[in-house]
Amino acid sequence: MDADHRDLILGQRCSGRARRKRWARSSPPYTNAPGNPRRGAQFFQTICAVCHGFDGKAINFHSADDPEYVGTVAADNPWEALHKIRFGQPGVGMIALTALSMGTLVDILSYAQTLPTK
Numbered sequence: 001m002d003a004d005h006r007d008l009i010l011g012q013r014c015s016g017r018a019r020r021k022r023w024a025r026s027s028p029p030y031t032n033a034p035g036n037p038r039r040g041a042q043f044f045q046t047i048c049a050v051c052h053g054f055d056g057k058a059i060n061f062h063s064a065d066d067p068e069y070v071g072t073v074a075a076d077n078p079w080e081a082l083h084k085i086r087f088g089q090p091g092v093g094m095i096a097l098t099a100l101s102m103g104t105l106v107d108i109l110s111y112a113q114t115l116p117t118k
């Protein structure tokens, strides 16, 4: 597990921290992010869908043969996904969302883990 991304989550002093800590210390796969996917959906569909599409498949990060979408990254590497959602990605049009609370970001991550991976 990526220690930097995990510490980012563990270091947050806000509600739900204990749940996130248990999740971060659990074993893979980490596809059960401790957020509220229904709440996350509202954020995803109004902020992220503009670029990533309502099903997260509008941008393919990898190749046509071996696609990688928001749902793929959220499932395979939730720490990286959370980091990208929070800080954006320099050099491309991916916005940083540090204005949102860690709880909301984890809600978005939880929803992203329900999106198609292929």
Ligand code: HEC
Pocket: 043, 044, 047, 048, 049, 050, 051, 052, 059, 060, 061, 070, 073, 074, 080, 081, 082, 084, 085, 089, 092, 093, 094, 095, 097, 108, 112
């Ligand atoms: C303004 C357009 C835009 C918005 C809005 C946006 N993204 Fe992105 N996102 C991008 C682009 C462009 C990339 C980089 C694509 C690449 O590397 O090929 C990216 C990359 C990512 C990645 C990283 C994939 C990797 O390489 O590891 C994740 C995860 C992600 N976005 C999730 C989200 C989520 C969740 C939201 C909403 C909270 C969001 N994005 C909002 C454009 C956007």
